[in-house]
Amino acid sequence: MKIVVLKFGGTSVGTISRISNVANIIAKFRKKKYKVIVLSSAMSGVTNDLISKSKKISKVFSDSEYDVLVSSGEQISCSLIAGKLIDKGFKSRSWMAWQIPILTEGKHKFSRIVDIYKKEILKYLNSGGIPIIAGFQGINQQSRITTIGRGGTDASAIMFAKFFNAEKCIIFTDVKGVYTTDPNKLKSARKIKVISYEEMLEMASLGAKVMQPHSIQDARLNRKDIEVRSSFINKPGTLITKRKNIINNKIITGVTSTQNDAKVTLVGVKDRPGIAASIFRPLSENSINVDMVVQNISANGKETDLTFTIKLDDLNKTKKIINENKNINFKKFLFDKNVSKVSIIGVGMITTPGVTFRMFQSLAKQKINIQVISTSEIKISVLINKKNIKKAIFALHKEFKLDK
Ligand code: ASP
């Protein structure tokens, strides 16, 4: 018999009637003769509420107690799902991570799943039971409860799919799937039927919020198909799979934009070997992620301008680090919060010439100025003024016929 892993996100289990609906979805998979492993998030809002309680009781709430506290939300949703399934005549029970156990390594709040003990769960599946397992949590070598980062139930589900060799992992959420671009920004955005792991990874890292990038990477490494679909309507969602499973005639798969970037420019930097390293070393030591970088060729051979982007949240820290850096000399330090990185993503660009030109030309037609450019094998990103995001997305979506 085939195993399927079903993951339900917070909104899908957000109310009692939604949990009943989830039980109906699970029942349908049982009807199709699947062995079903369920992973659930906490009811929506619960985790945030627990986090705010921890902040209210202490400004220095310990990380290990944070994990005990915030992982408790999943206990509620899992028992409610199991309870409803029992009510419908199924054999079901809940499992917390420590009962299985799900072993994790690494720091509290940001642990990683390294092993899952399968014996009990397999026995239960073989006896016809439906295990309902708490996502987001694990235990470490010291038997302390751990969590694996916000939104971690995706990662839990993918690890279960891997360890139990499931046929696929279905992520039930509140959107119908992955879209060619954010449907809130562009009405003509369309649901993507299939997308490769690589494209999905780029989309998620570049601003599409459907799934955490690192769980997509886990699925890619373990070659597990993922389907993202809505728990509210019964329609196929988006399949995330290997490139070779995809027959697609589109050059570009999606367009994304970011909201939380900042641009930093150092004007008149004394140009000498090692200067870029002197600027970026202290940033990396402070865990500041530098994204796009351009360095102008200096006209006089002595001075150059250097521009790069960082997360908006890191701007103050970056200013401080640059101003205190004694190893660099520059004339002016500029920054800009009104920028957005707009990207086009698609494996089709590997084999199609002229994609870069078409992107730049369609932005030019809209009189949108490109400030910084960066590319990889399957994506082209440009930094533009935030006020032009909608116009840019509209133009690019149309240019690459994503609305068709
Ligand atoms: N409940 C946790 C969170 O809100 C885990 C999850 O939703 O996957 O981050």
Ligand code: MG
């Ligand atoms: Mg959640």
